[in-house]
Amino acid sequence: MENGAESIKEGNFLSRMALNDNKAGMEGLDRDKINKIIMDTSKGSRFYESELKREQQVNQRIEKMMLQKAQITEQQLKKAQTQVDKMVSELEKTCDLSRVIVHVDMDAFYAAVEMRDCPELKERPMAVGSMSMLSTSNYHARKYGVRAAMPGFIAKKLCPDLVIVPPNFNKYRAVSDEIREIFSDYDPHFQPMSLDEAYLDFTAHLEQRQSWPESSRTHRYRSQNEKQTRLHQEAEVTDLSPVLFEDSPTSSPSLPGSGGSTGGAFEVFGTSVEEAVREMRFRIEQKTTLTASAGIAPNTMLAKVCSDKNKPNGQFRLLSTRGAVMDFIQDLPVRKICGIGKVNEKMLKALGITTCSHLQQQMALLSLLFSETSWHYFMQISLGLGSTHIPRHEERKSMSTERTFKELSKPEEQFSLCRKLCEDLAEDLKKEGLKGKTVTLKLKNVNFEVKTRAQTLPYPVATAEDVFAVAKDLLKMEIENESPQPLRLRLMGVRISAFISVDDKTPMQKSILGFLQPGKPLGHLEVQNSQKPKEISLGRRPTEEEPQQSFFQRAHAKRLQLMAANSSRQDEGCRDESSMVNLALSKEDVEPSTQPRGDDCADLDFSENKSASPVQPQASTSSCRTQTEALTCPVCFKQVRTADLNVFNRHIDSCLSEAAGKPNRVSGAEFDLETEHQKSKTVHKQSREVEELPVNGEELSRSVPQEDSPKNNSVPKVLLSEHEQKPVTLQGHQSGPVLICPVCYLTQETDDLTIFNRHVDLCLNQEVLHELRGQTTLSIKPSVGKNSKGKRVTDTPSFPPSKKPKSLGVCNTIDKFFR
DNA sequence: ATACATACC
DNA sequence: TACTGGTATGTAT
Numbered sequence: 141m142e143n144g145a146e147s148i149k150e151g152n153f154l155s156r157m158a159l160n161d162n163k164a165g166m167e168g169l170d171r172d173k174i175n176k177i178i179m180d181t182s183k184g185s186r187f188y189e190s191e192l193k194r195e196q197q198v199n200q201r202i203e204k205m206m207l208q209k210a211q212i213t214e215q216q217l218k219k220a221q222t223q224v225d226k227m228v229s230e231l232e233k234t235c236d237l238s239r240v241i242v243h244v245d246m247d248a249f250y251a252a253v254e255m256r257d258c259p260e261l262k263e264r265p266m267a268v269g270s271m272s273m274l275s276t277s278n279y280h281a282r283k284y285g286v287r288a289a290m291p292g293f294i295a296k297k298l299c300p301d302l303v304i305v306p307p308n309f310n311k312y313r314a315v316s317d318e319i320r321e322i323f324s325d326y327d328p329h330f331q332p333m334s335l336d337e338a339y340l341d342f343t344a345h346l347e348q349r350q351s352w353p354e355s356s357r358t359h360r361y362r363s364q365n366e367k368q369t370r371l372h373q374e375a376e377v378t379d380l381s382p383v384l385f386e387d388s389p390t391s392s393p394s395l396p397g398s399g400g401s402t403g404g405a406f407e408v409f410g411t412s413v414e415e416a417v418r419e420m421r422f423r424i425e426q427k428t429t430l431t432a433s434a435g436i437a438p439n440t441m442l443a444k445v446c447s448d449k450n451k452p453n454g455q456f457r458l459l460s461t462r463g464a465v466m467d468f469i470q471d472l473p474v475r476k477i478c479g480i481g482k483v484n485e486k487m488l489k490a491l492g493i494t495t496c497s498h499l500q501q502q503m504a505l506l507s508l509l510f511s512e513t514s515w516h517y518f519m520q521i522s523l524g525l526g527s528t529h530i531p532r533h534e535e536r537k538s539m540s541t542e543r544t545f546k547e548l549s550k551p552e553e554q555f556s557l558c559r560k561l562c563e564d565l566a567e568d569l570k571k572e573g574l575k576g577k578t579v580t581l582k583l584k585n586v587n588f589e590v591k592t593r594a595q596t597l598p599y600p601v602a603t604a605e606d607v608f609a610v611a612k613d614l615l616k617m618e619i620e621n622e623s624p625q626p627l628r629l630r631l632m633g634v635r636i637s638a639f640i641s642v643d644d645k646t647p648m649q650k651s652i653l654g655f656l657q658p659g660k661p662l663g664h665l666e667v668q669n670s671q672k673p674k675e676i677s678l679g680r681r682p683t684e685e686e687p688q689q690s691f692f693q694r695a696h697a698k699r700l701q702l703m704a705a706n707s708s709r710q711d712e713g714c715r716d717e718s719s720m721v722n723l724a725l726s727k728e729d730v731e732p733s734t735q736p737r738g739d740d741c742a743d744l745d746f747s748e749n750k751s752a753s754p755v756q757p758q759a760s761t762s763s764c765r766t767q768t769e770a771l772t773c774p775v776c777f778k779q780v781r782t783a784d785l786n787v788f789n790r791h792i793d794s795c796l797s798e799a800a801g802k803p804n805r806v807s808g809a810e811f812d813l814e815t816e817h818q819k820s821k822t823v824h825k826q827s828r829e830v831e832e833l834p835v836n837g838e839e840l841s842r843s844v845p846q847e848d849s850p851k852n853n854s855v856p857k858v859l860l861s862e863h864e865q866k867p868v869t870l871q872g873h874q875s876g877p878v879l880i881c882p883v884c885y886l887t888q889e890t891d892d893l894t895i896f897n898r899h900v901d902l903c904l905n906q907e908v909l910h911e912l913r914g915q916t917t918l919s920i921k922p923s924v925g926k927n928s929k930g931k932r933v934t935d936t937p938s939f940p941p942s943k944k945p946k947s948l949g950v951c952n953t954i955d956k957f958f959r
Numbered sequence: 960a961t962a963c964a965t966a967c968c
Numbered sequence: 969t970a971c972t973g974g975t976a977t978g979t980a981t
Contacts, residue, residue, distance in 0.1 A: 187971050197964090273972045275968085288968080291971040334968045481966045513978065534976095542973060578960085588971085594961055633973085965978075 155486055156191050157182060159285050162475055174285035174298060181294050190588035198483055202490045205509055209491070212508055221504040224519070231523055236438070237460040239528045240342040240413055243435045243443035244420070246319065247452035249336035251278040252430045253315055254305045266303040267295060275307060279452065315428050322423050326416065331530045339440050341530045342416060349411050359419060361405045362426040417455050438465065441526025444478050465524040469496040477521050496522055535639070539574065541565045542633025547586050549626040551619050558615050559608050561634040566604035574639050575600035579610040582633035583618060593618060600640045607636060
């Protein structure tokens with residue numbers, strides 16, 4: 141057993157560290173020699189040790205699996221086999237061979253671009269990347285075992301002459317745009333998988349193509365002139381034939397009219413699939429001087445494998461017949477299939493499965509050893525099935541930014557970096573106008589151990605401050621957990637996910653007037669993921685359970701922002717981040733809030749947001765006509781027929797005064813504030829500490845429960861926590877009445893309503909300013925309809941679209957199958 | 960919902 | 969000296 145385990149370990153180890161010769165261009169090289177160099181270079185490093193550890197984990201998984209396998213009885217297997225057989229016949233019926241799917245992949249993309257632009261590199265082994273990591277290598281370098289995802293310093297050992305060129309992403313993006321333009325001629329709905337790769341559905345194009353005249357299938361070689369322009373570089377650049385490979389099929393001499401690379405020649409392409417794809421590749425080459433490879437098959441899974449078959453600068457068509465597909469699949473190594481990586485390959489290998497035909501033979505066993513998703517997937521593969529349509533480009537689900545660096549152990553530096561990451565992330569979020577509710581912090585220590593810590597807020601955030609407010613806490617927690625040892629980090633990342641849906645996103649950009657739109661007293665934030673606590677039923681009217689959170693949550697967001705801004709101000713220059721660890725909490729509340737976001741606003745870079753028009757003409761939606769005529773008061777929910785914000789503020793003023801007179805009741809609102817409070821409290825479950833800190837001599841009440849409470853917390857309420865009665869308000873302390881501003885969420889220790897109202901006024905104005913600057917933090921759905929009573933509307937209309945039914949049991953899986 | 964692992968480019 | 973960064977998804981709790 142010892143020996144067995146040892147040898148397995150060795151094998152596994154090699155499999156993780158060793159050369160991955162799965163890809164094209166790696167044939168016939170001295171694997172053993174290469175692997176020895178890789179090992180010798182890696183051994184003893186932290187990375188190596190970490191890989192070893194992971195290897196052992198995989199080993200254990202495999203061992204467990206083998207144990208399970210050993211316990212399977214004949215009977216179980218037999219039963220499983222019947223199930224599998226049934227499923228197979230079901231699946232086979234759904235097999236659709238009518239589509240023509242093409243997978244296109246540029247050859248050694250980044251490297252090819254660099255070679256094109258610097259011909260001296262053509263003859264040399266080169267790679268794009270750095271000493272730390274390579275992203276691509278040219279075919280010359282591959283002969284030495286140098287390949288993508290290999291660190292440059294190891295590559296240098298393998299090939300001392302290797303030239304490493306730093307990446308130039310802007311250039312690659314530009315080229316990518318060029319090829320995508322061509323893709324869209326064949327399939328306007330093509331799906332890009334990366335800068336250099338895409339799936340296309342050629343079916344429709346081919347139908348049309350049959351009736352195309354020759355002229356439409358004729359393409360010109362790029363003229364010498366154009367080439368010169370393209371390579372605006374040195375005049376010495378003379379050789380402009382395809383850079384990578386001489387035997388470019390696109391300049392096949394067998395074709396009449398083909399004039400090689402001299403300007404002005406034309407080439408006519410046929411109407412067949414192969415010709416169409418060849419034409420596409422030809423056009424790519426003429427346009428970019430780069431070559432592409434392609435695979436043609438009845439589904440994406442097969443097309444992908446096919447595109448690798450004749451790489452580089454080649455194409456392969458798999459005929460759309462069952463026989464052809466099955467023959468093709470038979471001896472195909474499972475590792476070639478997209479989705480089966482090192483680990484799965486290993487696990488399958490442990491079961492004696494290396495090819496797709498093995499997969500098919502062992503399905504019964506696999507169904508007993510793997511999860512449903514996994515074995516269904518395996519089965520799909522074994523039958524040669526895959527997606528027969530190109531999925532529409534899906535919504536992004538997360539966005540992140542991470543960085544690797546030399547060991548970072550000082551908390552202050554870690555926080556500072558964290559902030560930087562949040563800023564970067566916020567910038568990216570802004571570009572796409574996204575807001576997400578889940579913030580995830582990723583840490584990798586110097587031993588390559590990775591940790592992630594996440595927190596989900598009840599409302600979406602997007603600004604650096606808001607994100608940092610969360611990430612900072614997560615980081616703080618980890619630092620504290622580890623103390624007195626420092627965290628010795630080599631990487632930190634911040635990710636945001638759980639985005640609000642597009643439906644909410646678009647209107648989110650609208651002006652505050654939209655927010656105050658009739659029938660929609662509150663910004664309506666996304667509902668779907670916000671599990672409203674099921675058990676809150678404190679006498680609330682059923683209609684009230686609309687998760688319309690935004691007002692308060694928005695306020696909370698602001699407050700977070702404020703706090704972050706404050707702490708950042710104090711930590712300016714990172715001079716004292718360590719104190720932040722200790723004092724983070726006490727620092728957070730500074731402003732008593734008479735000027736809640738004064739500098740906050742001033743700091744915002746609204747200069748870019750040209751659309752400062754308060755009345756954004758929501759051209760897209762139909763239901764916005766009234767929005768400029770009436771605003772909804774966030775206090776009483778009544779419509780105020782005016783577009784004049786001053787008038788409107790005066791109204792709110794009076795509402796607030798009125799509300800102040802009846803502490804438990806908001807004028808016009810149909811439910812009880814206290815109930816709301818309790819509910820909020822009930823609902824509160826987050827672990828973020830309740831922070832109650834002295835601020836400028838006054839007690840800041842934070843009613844934390846609400847800040848984390850879900851959207852149920854719907855109404856902008858004037859919280860009048862005159863006494864202990866209000867659980868939420870203040871944990872005791874105040875002797876006099878304390879008012880909580882419904883906008884900035886900070887307490888006002890005053891009983892003078894005039895003063896208080898002036899404060900609220902100010903806050904609202906800030907809010908408006910904020911809106912006008914396009915910095916809105918709320919999301920408003922187009923009013924879909926308001927109830928006649930002018931009360932809140934429960935519009936959940938177009939919501940579900942982005943939300944897919946998560947578990948439809950078998951149906952779902954099957955559906956996935958046939959996808 | 961969270962954490963971690965696997966996969967792909 | 970030196971082993972990425974971005975996104976999605978599966979697995980397990």
